[in-house]
Amino acid sequence: MRALRAQGMSRDDLPYKAFWQPWFSYYGMTFNIIIILTQGFTAFMPWDTSSFFVAYVSLIIFAVLYIGHKLVFRQPFVKPEEADLDSGRREVDEMYFEEKVPTTIWGKFWAWMG
Numbered sequence: 500m501r502a503l504r505a506q507g508m509s510r511d512d513l514p515y516k517a518f519w520q521p522w523f524s525y526y527g528m529t530f531n532i533i534i535i536l537t538q539g540f541t542a543f544m545p546w547d548t549s550s551f552f553v554a555y556v557s558l559i560i561f562a563v564l565y566i567g568h569k570l571v572f573r574q575p576f577v578k579p580e581e582a583d584l585d586s587g588r589r590e591v592d593e594m595y596f597e598e599k600v601p602t603t604i605w606g607k608f609w610a611w612m613g
Contacts, residue, residue, distance in 0.1 A: 502582035502584060505582075508584065541554075542555075
């Protein structure tokens with residue numbers, strides 16, 4: 500969303516636009532974080548160090564690999580103004596978006612639903 504705003508584009512310019520975005524993304528991210536943080540709650544009461552590491556080792560591995568990759572390859576974050584949003588999109592638009600006008604009632608209903 501920041502890249503779209505920074506480059507003066509609208510979500511309507513995208514080939515696909517999900518309903519209620521970005522709010523459903525925030526909802527999904529929030530509940531994923533809750534699940535990740537509470538997956539090993541049994542390690543806290545009573546405290547058990549080995550259970551804690553078994554439950555949360557994936558977070559530790561992810562953090563180590565992510566930071567290690569950033570340090571080794573020195574790849575900076577892409578600035579929203581510099582993000583490539585159009586590469587290959589025009590070709591896909593020409594190939595896949597030949598819009599047919601529905602002629603049957605059932606087809607008009609599905610076109611209205613989509």
